[in-house]
Amino acid sequence: MLHALKPVVPTTAPACNALLLLVSLSHTILCWSLLVVGTVSLGAAAATDAGYTVKSNAFVGLDVQQASVTTTLPWYRGFTSDWWRSNERTQRCDNGAKWGHSGLLTADLQNARLRYLATRLSPAVWRIGGTPQDEIVYVIGNPPECASSKSVQESLAAPGPLCLTMGRWKEIVEFADSCGLKLVMGLNGMYARTRQDEPFNITNTREFLRFTAESGLSVFAFELSNERLRRAGGATPKVLAQDFTRVRQLIVQFWPDKTTRPMLLGPDSSEKQLKHVRWFAKQIDGGVLDGLSYHSYCSGVCRCGAPMTQPAALHTCLNSAKYFLQLARTTNPATLRVWASEVGPHHCGGLTNCSDRFMTSFWYLHHLGSLARMGIEVFARSTLMGADYGLLDKASFHPRPDYFAALLWGRLMCRHHYHDVTVGSMDGNSVESQDALKLLAFACRSAAETQASNHITLLLINLSPEEVLTVYVKLLGWKPSGKRLEYHVSASSQLAPEARMKTQNGDWIPLRLSADDKLPDMAPIVSKYSDPVIMSRSSYAFIRIDGHYEDARYTLYFTYHIVIAALLALLLLYVRPRRRWLLR
Incomplete structure (x- = not known):
């Protein structure tokens, strides 16, 4: 949520109060507008992703700064x-x-x-x-x-x-x-x-x-x-x-x-x-x-x-x-x-x-x-x-x-802290629920004390046998390292006796033992954090995102203070000739 700052101002300056209230309200509206525009822009980008039959553009959100469940x-x-x-x-x-x-x-x-x-x-x-x-x-x-x-x-x-x-x-x-x-x-x-x-x-x-x-x-x-x-x-x-x-x-x-x-x-x-x-x-x-x-x-x-x-x-x-x-x-x-x-x-x-x-x-x-x-x-x-x-x-x-x-x-995923995940989609003017979307999501973060080894892992499951999903991931309070590791697993059909895994070049390899009874390499796909995750039909994917904590709320609070300080400086210049009136 966006929390508006409530500055302390003299009660004898109603004009200043009104002006500051207007500035604060405008700032809040501007922030929400940017979020909405960003969401619509992401949706438009996903809809034009060539080569996929996309049912809707899904969004998975996680606030890392919230305590793990x-x-x-x-x-x-x-x-x-x-x-x-x-x-x-x-x-x-x-x-x-x-x-x-x-x-x-x-x-x-x-x-x-x-x-x-x-x-x-x-x-x-x-x-x-x-x-x-x-x-x-x-x-x-x-x-x-x-x-x-x-x-x-x-x-x-x-x-x-x-x-x-x-x-x-x-x-x-x-x-x-x-x-x-x-x-x-x-x-x-x-x-x-x-x-x-x-x-x-x-x-x-x-x-x-x-x-x-x-x-x-x-x-x-x-x-x-x-x-x-x-x-x-x-x-x-x-x-x-x-x-x-x-x-x-x-x-x-x-x-x-x-x-x-x-x-x-x-x-x-x-x-x-x-x-x-x-x-x-x-x-x-x-x-x-x-x-x-x-x-x-x-x-x-x-x-x-x-x-x-x-x-x-x-x-x-x-x-x-x-x-x-x-x-x-x-x-x-x-x-x-x-x-x-x-x-x-x-x-x-x-x-x-x-x-x-x-x-x-x-x-x-x-x-x-x-x-x-x-x-x-x-x-x-x-x-x-x-x-x-x-x-x-x-x-x-x-x-x-x-x-x-x-x-x-x-x-x-097995040794980490688990968080609540928000899942949803926007397709035109309609908003679909998680059940209608047939997308399941789970998230955990590492328990490592050093920033170098911190990571978040998402498990995404596309239950639909017909639709490919484009999923945008938003992590609040997390600074990604820039790269993302993806492990995509699917099969030729839901009733196939053998699973297969997607490689970096887009091929699918069967998951089975080698001739000398060894497990396959199961190497991940390396992608950019800002790119959407493309979920194939009837598939699941483990998404690992390396990085470190970044308190997004503190960053917003700090930015807000800078904006307010600048506006107050302009305000002081404006009311300087009327200082005697303000001090009554």
Whole structure:
């Protein structure tokens, strides 16, 4: 906003007051006129940009001097892995066929390609759990379900318990450590539970936690149970709260040093259990949980069709996050964090030829930007590998389009402060909303203390499959270095199985591994800050703008003072012959 200066003048000089008021009003009108003229001029320039079918000329604005809304941790963007077996089925889904041998009991964690691609996503949270989590038996202390090597081998196929040997557990922890991932382990919270109002048998969990601590295995956090609050075979809110308290006591006992103690998160409930989560939060004592965790699948919106390209529809996928954030604020706002510990575009392992295609990157990036902006501490995407929504193909571990979205996010946006962004357009005399424009925008700034390394990154998403957008960027309070780095990603169609990236000369190169299993260079386009950003149809772009802070409001204030001082000097010359009248 433009703030008019109110100078102090003698009350006995009404002529001077009127003159100064006129000058101030004229100055304000002049400033606003220049802004309007500038906007119209930019619109005219965009409309005459040859070679593009432009729906409208979009504007993205950001006031850098305003305090950031939220900040993110380096490992905000994460992913999950599940225990599904190749022949496992549920009442609703044929999950085993979708997972193949990518479930954690059988996945090849020594695979060089898998390790290379997982490492490139670090730092990140790796959350292990899923529906079969509450069938796991830890092979320590001779549990009867996994008492023999034969029973352990048979557990690789459903039905029956899943036998997790301590050798396999060490291999999982080693994979996380070597790839730079923070491991979050979901514990079986249903072991030997016979009724919803009775506690689970904690003996097997106690031995597992003792082994993990005494072996010095690195675990960032534990969770207990998976979406079992009031479900069939699950537990009541009161009993589950008691179970969490007992697990918390074991964690404190085995990890007495707070600096190395894993966190405890829960209740890992879905949006269908929200009314029970409130009762769970009332039953559990303060200090038991380090954070609330929830699960969400946007199955109603993320279909292969129009809903995924409608901003208003994508916004509905954020309802669970809003609920849990509000619950955290009312429960323990000072310390209680919120994790989206299992979030995917569609339940039942995703949709074949849809959630494994380029279109899903729109949902993924919208969710990454929105949850970061809202204050969610961790967003764990389903999944790293496996099913139809994995970042990597379940058989070959080749990256899918969403992998490159995650990669660019981590490189450019993941560790910064997030700001509100203004998005709009003017097309002739009509003003379009963000939803009508189908342009999404998110912004962050670096946390660097030195001016030389400061930068702002914008994420722009053009959801339209038909229109190219010309986007003008305005950053208030920021002095650009003159150059801008642009990373543009699109595909041959929204349902293409492979993404592609724009090069400096305007060509598009496919985003895939090279013959020697290396990621492509993904070099940015270098452009001038003053140039508009051309957003291709069905595309997203990360825009990095180097520079340093410049208080635009102070500059305006200083300029205003110079103008007023000059006018006052002229005024004094004018009234000098009448000094006696002014002093009465």
